[in-house]
Amino acid sequence: MHGVSKRAEAIRPFVVMDVVARAKELVAAGHDVVRLEIGDPDLPTPSVITRAAEAAMESGDTGYTQSAGLPDLRVAISNHYSSAYGVPVDPADIVVTQGTSPAMLLVFGSLLDPGDEVIVSDPCYPAYPNYVNFLGGVPVPLRVRAEEGFRYRPDEVRAAITPRTRAIMVNSPCNPTGTVLPPEDLRALAEIAEETGVWIVSDEIYHGLDFSGESRSILEFTDRAFVLNGFSKVYAMTGWRLGYLIAPRDFVRPAEKIQQNFFLCANHFVQVAGTVALTQxxxxxxxxxxxxxERRRYLVPALRDEVGLRIDTEPTGAFYVFADASTWSTDSLALSRRILEEAHVSCAPGIDFGPGGEGFLRFSYATSLDRLKEGVARLSEWASERG
Ligand SMILES: Cc1ncc(COP(=O)(O)O)c(C=O)c1O
Incomplete structure (x- = not known):
């Protein structure tokens, strides 16, 4: 008798979900828990978008659409890339998906043969190595360091490239670190891609949540790139499930075939609402x-000065602070559990994002300023009680 497949066994659990489950138990038992572990906007979806979805449902936009997505939405995405970044994107090179997550299956599914390698940062968003592994590829983690703003070192990227390397994964603004890569880093990676023939896969889902200036798209620097993007974060639409892939021409049809077979299409009325999100x-x-x-400008100094955590480089994007808590403990999972039980504050353990995240805790500021202040007060009291 066969048991569970090796492929499914190999998926690393997302342990923050255990923290979420325990936080919910505590809440159900009547405790007030300050929830700073989640990457889910607390702000509501803008009403212009919800109204568009209601109208679309009422008018019967409830059936399947083209697998690649509604033409109007693909044109709106193309216009967005042209106005935000000045890059031409042919709507024919876009495949609309039910979130950025399924778009990762389209990218890695059309790019990787067994044994092919993908360079990922360590720490990184854990779905990347999980997807690569699941499809028979090999994630090659490259350590990025807090004191260097969690940026790749181009010489290390170059040295990690082998004949099996297919892609370099980029995520700016970054989950979990909040790093926004400066243009020179994107340019350096683009040059490496062009010199070596590897691809860049750029997850641009946190674009629009950049507090230092405008995020730059990888497409401004090279067309040897796949872009993943979605509506979850910047439009506060996590539960709607809408995203997209911009693929190099040769990969569009393969990606579309994966979409056709495995997902059929994204929700019809959600695609209509997505068009309104981009345009209105x-x-x-x-x-x-x-x-x-405003929350970020409060939280970063508060975690440093009141709570005593180390934050080497100011996070300037997404809605996360990745703080070094290694003076408290080098076991971030045990630490996050302890903080939850004793201070009733939940945060994500850094180990969830790779060995390079061990000793860190990720705090999300997708929650109100009042709750952040309450969380900081509890953390500083907890820290001072431990002496
Ligand atoms: C870096 C990154 N990419 C992708 C996703 C998933 O996005 P979606 O809701 O579009 O599937 C997340 C969600 O937290 C994320 O942090």
């Missing part, structure tokens, strides 16, 4: 960005 929600997005930035 810019004022709401600007307000949300300002709100996150």
């Amino acid at each position: 929600a810019q004022d709401e997005v600007a307000l949300m960005r300002a709100t996150y930035d």
